[in-house]
Amino acid sequence: MAGRPLAPRIGRAVLLAFFSALFVLYVAGPVAWLVSSSLQTEAQITAIPPNWLPPEVNFGNFDAILNAAERQVTYETRRQGDPATGGFLPSGAANLIPSLWNSLTVGLWVAALNLLLSVTAAYAIAVIDFRGRRATLYTVLATRVVPDIALIVPLFLVIRNLGLINTLGALVVTYLAITVPFTIFILISYFEGIPRDLYRAARIDGCGHWGALRHVYLPLSLPALVASLTFAFLTSWNEFVFALVLTQNVAAQTLPIVISGFVMDFTTSFSFVNAAGVIAIIPPVLMAVLFQRYIVSGLTAGAVKG
Amino acid sequence: MAAITCEKLTKRYGSVTAVDRLDLAIGHGEFMVLLGPSGCGKTTTLNMIAGLEEITDGTLRFDATDVTWQPPHKREVAMVFQSYALYPNKTVRENIAFPLQLRRTPRAEVERAVADVSEQLEIAHLLDRHPSQLSGGQRQRVALGRAIVRKPSVFLMDEPLSNLDAALRLSMRSLIKHLHQRLQATFVYVTHDQAEAMTLADRIAVMRGGLIQQLDTPDGIYSRPANTFVASFLGSPPINLVEGEIAADGRFARGALRLDLPPGAVAPGRAVTLGLRPEDVAAPAPGLASLEARVTLVSPLGSETLLEVVAPGDVALTLRVPKEWRVRHGDSMTFGIDPARLHLFDRQTEARL
Numbered sequence: 309m310a311g312r313p314l315a316p317r318i319g320r321a322v323l324l325a326f327f328s329a330l331f332v333l334y335v336a337g338p339v340a341w342l343v344s345s346s347l348q349t350e351a352q353i354t355a356i357p358p359n360w361l362p363p364e365v366n367f368g369n370f371d372a373i374l375n376a377a378e379r380q381v382t383y384e385t386r387r388q389g390d391p392a393t394g395g396f397l398p399s400g401a402a403n404l405i406p407s408l409w410n411s412l413t414v415g416l417w418v419a420a421l422n423l424l425l426s427v428t429a430a431y432a433i434a435v436i437d438f439r440g441r442r443a444t445l446y447t448v449l450a451t452r453v454v455p456d457i458a459l460i461v462p463l464f465l466v467i468r469n470l471g472l473i474n475t476l477g478a479l480v481v482t483y484l485a486i487t488v489p490f491t492i493f494i495l496i497s498y499f500e501g502i503p504r505d506l507y508r509a510a511r512i513d514g515c516g517h518w519g520a521l522r523h524v525y526l527p528l529s530l531p532a533l534v535a536s537l538t539f540a541f542l543t544s545w546n547e548f549v550f551a552l553v554l555t556q557n558v559a560a561q562t563l564p565i566v567i568s569g570f571v572m573d574f575t576t577s578f579s580f581v582n583a584a585g586v587i588a589i590i591p592p593v594l595m596a597v598l599f600q601r602y603i604v605s606g607l608t609a610g611a612v613k614g
Numbered sequence: 615m616a617a618i619t620c621e622k623l624t625k626r627y628g629s630v631t632a633v634d635r636l637d638l639a640i641g642h643g644e645f646m647v648l649l650g651p652s653g654c655g656k657t658t659t660l661n662m663i664a665g666l667e668e669i670t671d672g673t674l675r676f677d678a679t680d681v682t683w684q685p686p687h688k689r690e691v692a693m694v695f696q697s698y699a700l701y702p703n704k705t706v707r708e709n710i711a712f713p714l715q716l717r718r719t720p721r722a723e724v725e726r727a728v729a730d731v732s733e734q735l736e737i738a739h740l741l742d743r744h745p746s747q748l749s750g751g752q753r754q755r756v757a758l759g760r761a762i763v764r765k766p767s768v769f770l771m772d773e774p775l776s777n778l779d780a781a782l783r784l785s786m787r788s789l790i791k792h793l794h795q796r797l798q799a800t801f802v803y804v805t806h807d808q809a810e811a812m813t814l815a816d817r818i819a820v821m822r823g824g825l826i827q828q829l830d831t832p833d834g835i836y837s838r839p840a841n842t843f844v845a846s847f848l849g850s851p852p853i854n855l856v857e858g859e860i861a862a863d864g865r866f867a868r869g870a871l872r873l874d875l876p877p878g879a880v881a882p883g884r885a886v887t888l889g890l891r892p893e894d895v896a897a898p899a900p901g902l903a904s905l906e907a908r909v910t911l912v913s914p915l916g917s918e919t920l921l922e923v924v925a926p927g928d929v930a931l932t933l934r935v936p937k938e939w940r941v942r943h944g945d946s947m948t949f950g951i952d953p954a955r956l957h958l959f960d961r962q963t964e965a966r967l
């Protein structure tokens with residue numbers, strides 16, 4: 309530091325602060341508006357100039373979401389409320405809470421099964437020297453080269469012929485097909501970074517393959533496991549296109565489908581939609597906060613390995 | 615106790631043959647060293663004995679039992695790795711206890727065994743640390759502890775000392791030798807360090823290119839090397855090898871250089887390589903062949919002196935002489951050589967004659 313001129317240092321700090329602020333605004337701005345507007349009435353969020361912060365905190369939208377099931381929504385009752393005050397409900401509002409449970413159920417199943425399948429597959433490919441292991445790896449990865457959109461129609465036909473349309477199981481199976489190959493790939497590169505001698509030592513000390521997996525590979529790849537879990541849950545949580553095609557009603561529809569339905573309604577209540585949006589981002593945010601110290605090292609794991 | 619028998623043991627990686635039809639019988643309680651340069655197949659051989667590499671061809675027996683297809687955890691062997699391979703998420707105590715826990719040993723017995731082993735290896739004060747908090751020497755002791763705690767009948771060691779500095783290596787070497795004497799188990803020890811091999815081994819198998827070049831006691835390997843490769847791999851400084859012919863009078867000839875050989879050793883006219891160990895020179899005396907040479911470099915080692923000399927025919931040799939010899943750079947000297955101590959190899963096949 310000695311002798312370094314002061315002026316450039318200040319200039320550097322100012323520039324850094326400015327661009328950091330710009331970046332934060334860009335990333336966090338929409339989320340902030342989502343939260344802010346969910347606490348306002350319809351009239352307040354459509355005001356000009358806009359209310360960046362709620363003039364008064366109003367939980368009316370959340371109240372409506374939680375109690376939607378008790379309200380009858382018909383064309384007439386809808387008309388009674390004034391759209392400009394946010395006092396009306398979209399026709400699908402009662403589906404919101406059930407779809408939240410659907411999303412959670414599917415997400416947790418996908419996260420758990422994805423981990424189970426990927427860990428065992430990645431261990432086999434990374435550790436066991438069997439004939440055709442390269443071919444296996446490439447086959448798994450090749451399934452991800454095909455764009456999802458190209459798979460929709462065949463997938464729909466298969467699911468329909470199995471009689472699984474509009475079931476949560478159909479979504480779980482479909483999402484696993486998306487997440488498992490990626491997760492296998494992440495875990496393989498992580499497992500290959502674990503010194504082979506540790507595997508050898510474990511085998512010598514008395515472990516079979518299950519023992520080596522349990523005593524060496526799992527404890528040493530915690531960050532990658534958490535990253536896989538998060539990735540699978542979020543993929544499932546956010547997925548839209550497959551869910552749209554494979555589900556039809558409240559029995560299996562997930563949150564993104566129901567929320568998007570609000571926007572296509574006759575009149576859109578933005579404050580209500582945004583309140584639903586806030587509910588939709590709570591689980592991922594919780595997950596990120598809970599696992600943040602693993603996620604960063606998990607996602608960069610492949611990059612630093614020699 | 616277990617004897618290990620390898621019969622035509624072979625390992626191929628695709629087109630690479632790492633170990634080629636290796637025959638090796640290791641006796642009960644023997645200390646066998648596999649010695650050779652990097653890439654000669656030592657580790658592969660050890661891993662096949664351990665069950666860590668699938669055997670491509672051949673048979674492996676422990677005593678009379680065929681274990682060729684037995685997985686490693688069924689073989690009752692312990693292994694020490696060059697990289698130590700301690701479980702980084704476990705403490706020293708847990709590392710040492712791990713093999714016993716996998717065998718469902720009662721907890722009290724595990725504790726007693728860990729205490730006992732850590733006492734022997736002087737690591738009792740480290741039991742609650744993690745491997746990352748240990749020095750290299752300490753880690754290697756823990757790795758040894760994890761191996762001996764099971765009281766296995768076979769110990770496999772893959773260059774266990776090569777990551778240690780020189781002083782530590784010496785003390786660990788004698789520790790391992792003591793262990794062998796006390797445990798009476800069969801040791802198979804891999805190294806590329808000839809001094810380690812010489813000091814530790816009951817017998818040494820010198821390997822090159824997946825083949826055993828010579829299998830013998832350390833003394834046999836050193837004083838009767840089977841070929842020029844073995845001759846030059848052991849000894850420091852290395853043996854002097856001089857290519858030449860057998861002259862009509864039965865002496866070794868290379869340019870102007872002539873050396874007496876034991877009578878009737880080899881037929882005249884044959885192309886040979888002569889081997890002379892640096893220490894196999896003495897003062898000229900009756901019964902010794904004499905060698906005239908000019909000294910080009912003098913390197914005192916304290917206990918003795920290394921000389922680089924040029925003999926007739928421009929033959930450069932390295933010699934080791936007692937430190938009492940007063941030798942100076944540029945001197946011309948006469949050395950005495952016992953013909954019986956010379957080594958002769960066929961120049962084509964490189965085999966001992």
Ligand SMILES: Nc1ncnc2c1ncn2[C@@H]1O[C@H](COP(=O)(O)OP(=O)(O)O)[C@@H](O)[C@H]1O
Pocket residue numbers: 627630631632650651652653654655656657658659
């Ligand atoms: N997994 C492997 N795949 C291909 N070749 C290998 C593999 N492991 C070892 N080799 C080859 O086998 C030969 C012997 O290797 P190794 O037993 O490790 O030698 P050493 O331990 O004596 O240095 C080398 O040529 C090496 O390149």
Ligand SMILES: [Mg+2]
Pocket residue numbers: 653656657658
């Ligand atoms: Mg090796």
